Amino acid sequence: MNAPVLQVDSLHIHYQTLAGMVKAVNGVSFNLYKGERLGLVGESGSGKSTTALAIIRMLEGPARIIDGAINLSGTNLLALSDDEMRAVRFDRVSMVPQGAMNSLNPVMRIREQIRDIYEAHGKLPKRSELDGKIAHLLTRVGLKPEVAGMFPHELSGGMKQRVCIAMAIALQPQVILADEPTSALDVVVQRQVMETLGNVQQELGAAVILVGHDMGLMAQFVDRIGVMYAGRLVELASVEQIFKAPQHPYTQQLIGSIPNLEQKKLFKGIPGTAPSLLDPPSGCPFHPRCSEAFEPCTLDVPPLRETAPSCWVACHLYEKVVSHDHPA
Amino acid sequence: MNLQYVIRRTGVFILVVVLAVTVNFMIPRLIPGDPIEEKLSQLTATSSGNLVTGIEEMAAAYRTQFGLDRPLVEQYVNYWRDILRLDFGYSLSNYPETVSNSISAALPWTVFLVGTSTLISFVIGSLLGGLLAWPRIPRVLRGLIPVLMVISAVPYFLLGIILIYLFVIVNRIFPAGGAYTFGSTLHWDLESLGDILHHAFLPGMSIVVAGIGAWALNMRGMMISVLGEDFITLAKAKGLREKRIFLWYGLRNGLLPQLTTLALTLGYVVSGSILVEVIFSYPGIGYKLYQAIQTKDFFVVQGIVLVLIVSIGFALYVLDLVYPLIDPRIQYDVR
Known part of the structure; x- marks a missing residue:
């Protein structure tokens, strides 16, 4: 196997609660290779989501990364400043969210929400190219280009999750984190969405970490x-x-x-x-x-x-x- | 938005106005007491008995002039005819001034004072409330929350009295009342504008400050629930800048229910802020309404209430038509 794109090294994450320290992650180490699909399974509270969130540094509130390192092809993500980390998000590590139904801003058109990603990372293409780029992204995840002009409430759950996948690949990241991306969808749509995710991941050569507890889904995908x-x-x-x-x-x-x-x-x-x-x-x-x-x-x-x-x-x-x- | 909905909504608006006019016509006539006899007995009491004779004839003559001797149905029909001509009759207490003149002299002052203060209060309060819900703000700002709670519990007229004490009596910075310096004539120039703003500052302040607490606390509650939404998490994961997330993902969504309240509040603006206007003797609608109620001036009260109802109805009408543009999820399907 080739060199790892992501190395997680003895990660320790604790949650500070009123009852005391909750030791959510205790020394997790693994490597993720280019183009690989890794599944993280475990019961609720086993630390799988916490580990994934730590990689994109989205842990909030009481969660503290106590020890460890997360290396993304040479960059230790845990050593970055907040603004440096902001620049890494979606550009090098992206995320397909868990709650597909509510992950899109209800008052913005899909086009604007995709445009936001380019803008935040200083990669906004020219006006004339932007529409074509967004249309291309949407067709890659199996959506019609017209979806760009729609609002989230006009889309089905599966379509929303496809939009989320399109956003996740917009900047061609090296790693895509998918935290139970299909738990809110029915099995038929689940399968279609996972196929879409698999296809774009292969085209992109990105590595995927799939978090979940559906062993059947894992067996098929990772x-x-x-x-x-x-x-x-x-x-x-x-x-x-x-x-x-x-x-x-x-x-x-x-x-x-x-x-x-x-x-x-x-x-x-x-x-x-x-x-x-x-x-x-x-x-x-x-x-x-x-x-x-x-x-x-x-x-x-x-x-x-x-x-x-x-x-x-x-x-x-x-x-x-x-x-x-x-x-x- | 489709034309059919606009037509239907316009119909509802007209119906509201018609009902309001009818109720507005009926209610004062159900109140015990006769305004003309009241006025005349006041006159007799103050002029030491000179007018005692012929008082019945005078009352009858006035009733005929005001049309109060006709049957109720005829009065109602005439009432409608007059309203459509924007003729609300004469003021009973300031005869021969017409109600229309009375209202149109007071309305601009109220719209200026109360309207502007309400908008300022809304903008500052909502922004403050949004910020208070944001997790990464200085701790000092969080100390504002109990302060806002206290402020929102203080009635605006009490605040007005405190302001008068502080800035009129203790420090003579602002005038005690009126809309402009007494005896001066107003022109469209900076001097007059400065004078007007100088007079409007304290009453405006009491409305702004008293309103901020409620706007901020409401907005904070709304914003907290918005910030818990999945799309905020994803916006952060997308690497968006904080300002963008705050304004376009947070505030933009949290503001939606506030706008409904704002539309209603703006509808009420034309009734003025009665107590503030009375305390600062501001020549607005609120002050006028207060005087009219005291003197049982039927026609002025009716006129003001009618303007109030129409403007609230209108505010809601506009809100309903505009809402789909603010919140794309709202759609009006006419089946």
């Missing part, structure tokens, strides 16, 4: 999956490996809980609930729910280790097969 649990990356491997030979007990149970069309059997969940991030359990955060937990699990946090080529697991069960200590 190349690699990172499984998150209680603010940690517990497994990072290709889609095939995750689905065929999951290694971490949490991933195994996660895959085991996906209903099977061929076999008729009882629906299986993972017993217990996710731990409180205010006061996480000692050692491996999954050990209270893990059927295979043994002594070291309660004591040390297992680091992410490569157990097979480009297959990374954070679990004490795989201690013997250690090769490297850094994710790739």
Whole structure:
């Protein structure tokens, strides 16, 4: 594989709340390669969205990035000033939002909202070229050029999300973050929107991070999956490996809980609930729910280790097969 | 916007006016007391008995002159005929001045004073409210919120009295009342304009300051809910400059409900700010209305109320026609 465009290195993010520090992300590291599609999955509160938002530095209010680095082809995003970061947004890292229904300004025409992006980054083309450029963007995501003259309320949910994708690729960014981009849409539209996202991403050669908990969607769309649990990356491997030979007990149970069309059997969940991030359990955060937990699990946090080529697991069960200590 | 809607909305406006005129005609006639006998008994009381004889004949003569001896239906028809000619009759207390003259002398002062102050109050208040909801403003500004709450709780006439005390009695900076220096004649020049502004400052201030609190607090509430919207998050993610997000994504949306209130408030402008005008003896409609009510001057009260109703109706009519241009989501489909 080629050089990574994005390197996330031991990212720690805490939320300051009245009840205390919520340790939302605890040392997440991964690489994202050019043109790659990486999926981040996990339960609600596992830190997947927080990680994605940290990359574009959109964390608000009580969230603090305590430690770590986010390198976007040589630039440490966490070291940039607010205004420098503003210039990076959508130009080098863009985002397809979660709430497609309300992500567009209701009182502005689509044309103006796309124009805003060019203007904010000092890349406003000449008047004569702008309309053509916007029309081209819209056709690329499967919309008619006339959509440019419409207001958001005149579009369907799927069309709005396509507009959002068109905006996300307007400045040809290197990385596109998609935080559950289709959770507000029905399955048919979901599929169309994901195909559109996939197509433009391939044309652009941009890398995509898809955040979500829809394993079916992940299986269809991404190349690699990172499984998150209680603010940690517990497994990072290709889609095939995750689905065929999951290694971490949490991933195994996660895959085991996906209903099977061929076999008729009882629906299986993972017993217990996710731990409180205010006061996480000692050692491996999954050990209270893990059927295979043994002594070291309660004591040390297992680091992410490569157990097979480009297959990374954070679990004490795989201690013997250690090769490297850094994710790739 | 389509023509059919405009026609229908115009019809509603006319209906409102017709109903208002009818109610306006009926209500004063239901109030106990006879304005002519009231006036005459005042005269007899003040002229130590000289006019006691023939008072019944005088009352009858006046009733005939004002048309009050005719049947109600005929009075109503005549009333309409007069209104269409903008003839609201004579002022009962300042006879022989006509109501039209009375109103048209007072109306420009009120529109100038109350209209301008309302607009200033709206602009400053809304901007301030929008800023107060913005997360990245200095802490000092946030201290304004309780101040605004107190101000919005102080009635504007009380504020007027305080202003008179501070700037007329303690420091003689501003005149105590009137719209211009008494006895001077007005010309279209800077000197007259300066004089008018000098006189309008204190009453205007009391309206502006008293209004700001409410505009700002309303706008702040509106803006807070707008800033929580997904499109604000995306605007930020797009890398837009703060000013652009604040004005065109935040304020532009938060302002929509404020505009409805503004249209209504502007409609009420023609009624003046009664107490402010009375306190500052400002020769506007409010002052006129106050005097007319005191002297049971039917026709002046009716005239002013009619102007008020028509202008509120008109303000809402214009708002309804203009709203689709301000908020594209509003559309009028006539089925």
